[in-house]
Structure formats: C-alpha cells, structure tokens
Amino acid sequence: MISTTVLQYRRKTLLSKMTSCSAILIFASPENIMKQNEYHFCQNKDFWYFTCFDEPNALLVLIKQDEFNNQQILFNKPKDCNTEIWVGPCLGQNLAKIRIGVDYALSWDNIDKDLSKLLNNIKILYHAWNEYIEADKLVFNTLRCLRNGVDSTPPNTIIDWRPLVHEMRLFKEPEEIKLLRTSCKITSLAHTRAMKSCYPGMFEYQLEGEIHHEFNYHGARQLAYNTIIGSGYNACILHYTKNKDKMRDGDLVLVDAGCSFKGYASDITRTFPINGKFSKQQREIYNIVLTSLKCALLMLKPEININEVNHHVINIMVKHLVQLRLLKGIPNKLISEGAYLQFFMHNLGHWLGLDVHDVGSYGTSINNRILKPNMVLTVEPGLYISKDADVPIEYRGIGVRIEDNIIITKNGNECFTDSVVKEIDQIEFLMASRKNLKNVL
Ligand SMILES: [Mn+2]
The missing domain is CATH 3.40.350.10 (Creatinase/prolidase N-terminal domain)
Incomplete structure (x- = not known):
C-alpha cells in the first residue's frame, strides 16, 4: 500500500x-x-x-x-x-x-x-x-x-x-512500480492458466472464468477493463467482450485481460491455438506480430518517441505482409498510402497506471512525447485479417495481438509481463502439458 x-x-x-x-x-x-x-x-x-x-x-x-x-x-x-x-x-x-x-x-x-x-x-x-x-x-x-x-x-x-x-501521475514512484509489478504478475499467472485450461468445445466465457478465478485468488478483485476472449474471427473485433461463442478446433483465441491490484492496472494480450497447435498460416501471421513486438521492445528507451517505434513496426509488418502476398505493391508506397491500416488499425501502446489507459499527455502527432525513465506503458502490435479481406481464404479471420507491459528504465526498458510465454514453441509446449485433456474432450 x-x-x-x-x-x-x-x-x-x-x-x-x-x-x-x-x-x-x-x-x-x-x-x-x-x-x-x-x-x-x-x-x-x-x-x-x-x-x-x-x-x-x-x-x-x-x-x-x-x-x-x-x-x-x-x-x-x-x-x-x-x-x-x-x-x-x-x-x-x-x-x-x-x-x-x-x-x-x-x-x-x-x-x-x-x-x-x-x-x-x-x-x-x-x-x-x-x-x-x-x-x-x-x-x-x-x-x-x-x-x-x-x-x-x-x-x-x-x-x-x-x-x-x-x-x-505519468512518472511512477518506487511504491507504485511495486504495485504495478504485482498487478502484472497476477495477470501473467491468469494468462498462463488460460493457456493451460483451454480446449476445443469450451465456451469463451468459461475461459474468461479461468482468468477471473486467478485474479480473485491472488487478491485482485477488480478488473482493469472488460475481459476480451475472442476466438476465431471474434479476434478481429477489437473490443469484443460478448465472450459467448464455443471455441472451435483449429481456431486461435485472443485473450486480452488485466486485473486491477490495489488500484493499479495491468493489460496483457496473448493469442494461442485452441487445440494447442498453430497452423501454418496462423504461425506466419503470429510470427510477424511477435517480430514486431520484439523489435519495439528493443527500441523503447529514454529519448525515443512512440511514433518512431510505431513507424518501425509498420515497416516490419508491411515487409512481411508483402512477402506473404497479403499486400501487393512496393512497401514504401503501401505505407504512405496506409494500405496496412486494414490489418493494423490501432496504436502501438498507451500509458498504464491507476487507469488502464492511464492519464498523461502523448504530445501531438508532430511533437510526439519523448520517453523518460519511470514511464509505464503497453506495447501491443496486432494483425487482424477480416473474414472479407481480399487475401487467400486460409488467412481470412485470423486475428493476432501480443501485448506486454513495460517500464522505461535508465538505459532501456524492463518487461513486467515476461513470465507469460509468447514464443510459439513455448506456447505449444505449455499447452501440450494440459492435464486431463482427453477426459474433457
Ligand atoms: Mn492495452
């Protein structure tokens, strides 16, 4: 306290x-x-x-x-x-x-x-x-x-x-950093629990229950925001909170959930295959988002601004989307025309603190805020391929977001949400260890 x-x-x-x-x-x-x-x-x-x-x-x-x-x-x-x-x-x-x-x-x-x-x-x-x-x-x-x-x-x-x-409020003190760290830890445990308890045929609200159980169990009785459990193409609805559908074998599920612990919010997203194994196309899209996230995490440090990082992330995304032929044309032209916006349409991140979208000025689009130590923010690249998108059918309806929470330190940043896995191998390994899976299937 x-x-x-x-x-x-x-x-x-x-x-x-x-x-x-x-x-x-x-x-x-x-x-x-x-x-x-x-x-x-x-x-x-x-x-x-x-x-x-x-x-x-x-x-x-x-x-x-x-x-x-x-x-x-x-x-x-x-x-x-x-x-x-x-x-x-x-x-x-x-x-x-x-x-x-x-x-x-x-x-x-x-x-x-x-x-x-x-x-x-x-x-x-x-x-x-x-x-x-x-x-x-x-x-x-x-x-x-x-x-x-x-x-x-x-x-x-x-x-x-x-x-x-x-x-x-934008600059966090040691006492609140401690609380934010705990909040992120609890939310990480909840996401790990979700991966371990997910199976085809389960309802989205049942997975939501697993998350909320873990929050409550660790004394975080408030949500930082309404939990999003989007399976299949529900993942492409950015603020999907109905969480009512049955989760199908072969689909991904996007889980965006965070608790509020002693007033402090955390905000994690993970996307994983409902049956525990990524398909080829899911793997391709997932890897673009993961590469973007890793690149952003390497760049976020004092004296840089989020716009610069965002620009870099868009470059990576477009390059890979062209390779997969989901976008056709010259990368620089596709970027200046905003062709990627149909797949990545939100900001790279936001401040995090007592509020999930915490207070504090972001500056203007021209004069973007320079990052300084003790600012806490989310990093959340995503790709959402609508079911009507003009792309090969096997990519349609795939939605992936991966979101971590970081603090800007003296020389770089520290990730508070590392303990919930995000590498494909690690996710598949964790999900392979699901207990009694045969019984529930
Ligand atoms: Mn967020």
Whole structure:
C-alpha cells in the first residue's frame, strides 16, 4: 500500500506547482446507488492518488497562501452508527486525519458553509469541471455565496488542475512500480492458466472464468477493463467482450485481460491455438506480430518517441505482409498510402497506471512525447485479417495481438509481463502439458 509519507510528498509536489493565494479541489467519486443497491464503488483515480481513501462523498482541498504557508484539508463523511450497521465502518474525521496525514478533516455534512470560509479571499481556484454534476454544483454555489456575501471575495480565476496532476501521475514512484509489478504478475499467472485450461468445445466465457478465478485468488478483485476472449474471427473485433461463442478446433483465441491490484492496472494480450497447435498460416501471421513486438521492445528507451517505434513496426509488418502476398505493391508506397491500416488499425501502446489507459499527455502527432525513465506503458502490435479481406481464404479471420507491459528504465526498458510465454514453441509446449485433456474432450 502507498504510505502516508508518499501521499504527503505527492500533495507537497502539487502545492509547489500552484500559484500563491490559490486553492485546489479534488473530489472523490459520488456514491452509485440504484434502487437501494450500491453498485461496486470505484474511487476517482486522481483523488485516490493523493489520499488512498476509498469512500464516496469526500473532497481534498489544498490551500497555498505562499511558499511557506499551506493547509491540507479533507472533507469526509462523519461516523454514523446507523449507516454503519448496513454498510460497515467509515473512517470518520479523527482517523482520516491520521491515516491520510492532512492538517484537518472536516465533516462532509457542513461542506457548504466550511468550503465558503476556506475559499474566501483566495485568488485562483483549481477545479476540474465536468467530472461530477454534484461537485460542479457545490463549486458554483460556493462562488455565488462568496460573491453575494457582505464581507467576502470569491476567486477571480478558475484553472483546470488535470494537466498538472496527470503529468505527475505519468512518472511512477518506487511504491507504485511495486504495485504495478504485482498487478502484472497476477495477470501473467491468469494468462498462463488460460493457456493451460483451454480446449476445443469450451465456451469463451468459461475461459474468461479461468482468468477471473486467478485474479480473485491472488487478491485482485477488480478488473482493469472488460475481459476480451475472442476466438476465431471474434479476434478481429477489437473490443469484443460478448465472450459467448464455443471455441472451435483449429481456431486461435485472443485473450486480452488485466486485473486491477490495489488500484493499479495491468493489460496483457496473448493469442494461442485452441487445440494447442498453430497452423501454418496462423504461425506466419503470429510470427510477424511477435517480430514486431520484439523489435519495439528493443527500441523503447529514454529519448525515443512512440511514433518512431510505431513507424518501425509498420515497416516490419508491411515487409512481411508483402512477402506473404497479403499486400501487393512496393512497401514504401503501401505505407504512405496506409494500405496496412486494414490489418493494423490501432496504436502501438498507451500509458498504464491507476487507469488502464492511464492519464498523461502523448504530445501531438508532430511533437510526439519523448520517453523518460519511470514511464509505464503497453506495447501491443496486432494483425487482424477480416473474414472479407481480399487475401487467400486460409488467412481470412485470423486475428493476432501480443501485448506486454513495460517500464522505461535508465538505459532501456524492463518487461513486467515476461513470465507469460509468447514464443510459439513455448506456447505449444505449455499447452501440450494440459492435464486431463482427453477426459474433457
Ligand atoms: Mn492495452
């Protein structure tokens, strides 16, 4: 778990980026209630980053008078014995102050009055509009109160804090690297389990169950995103999550699944043959994707940008697709015309952290972000040959993606997801060891 010292350090860093005489408001997620049943509560990731506090109806306020004077205040729900009988204990003000390490913890019940007092005479207010209606309403009302008050002055400028905070979240600290590593480890175990338990005739949702069992077993009870189990040409539907079909002998299955462990996401994809043996055409396509991935992993290091790597990957893919006669023409021309886009139509990767598509700017297409140590990202080349593609029939419907999670280090990168195999020989070897396969067949 992230320590109180780290939380304090993060809030101090944020304070150092704020101007004098300013305040920042970071809201927790509101409660999700439908007909008296609570949905699973998912904390706002920015709020979590600064508090590791998992209750709804809360607000973190940081006030900076000048370089030397600042205050850290948390609003949270007061303890209430009646509610606690139903939903269990809440932290309350006394414990929250200690555990989160703020200067004051105030009751959420008096937030209207107390927030006005805190923001009086503040010049600049940092607020993220349009996250929650209730939060926006509270800010509007507070500003109106201050404007209408006899003895009060509202802030005159409102700034969105998201660029500041998201830039911080892009660079991972040692404590969160540890959690990301564990998250990736659990997801790797789940993918290995999936390979070991897959057989023809099994349903996609049954394979999904194997994955989710492994997540839960290791204490990762949330998914980072909805699990994708795409067998046959379902693999070509990029966000296929129906996972309802029977898996056929001779097809591949694409498994894209990741757990969230103590808030930190992992995001692995593996593609393997349902019966444990790649066909000639599956092997050919798989090898192009694997070669692309390996090449990207060699290139990703500080001072390079993802666009450059992406460009290199596209070169490799097109060269091989021409060799297989799946694309016809001169490679450079095929690239400039975007002919490969029918087979590879998504980005090479994305940031990874508290969110699966984590926050942080990628720069612009011209001014692409330069990689630096402690950035964590996915690398996920893929080839998807639609069942209607103008290619020999034995290639149609083959979809392959291989996705690893890496951290940029001082001299290169470290792969967090190496322990789940991706070489063809290793996959076939692992799947040959499936137990009791004859019984289930
Ligand atoms: Mn991904």
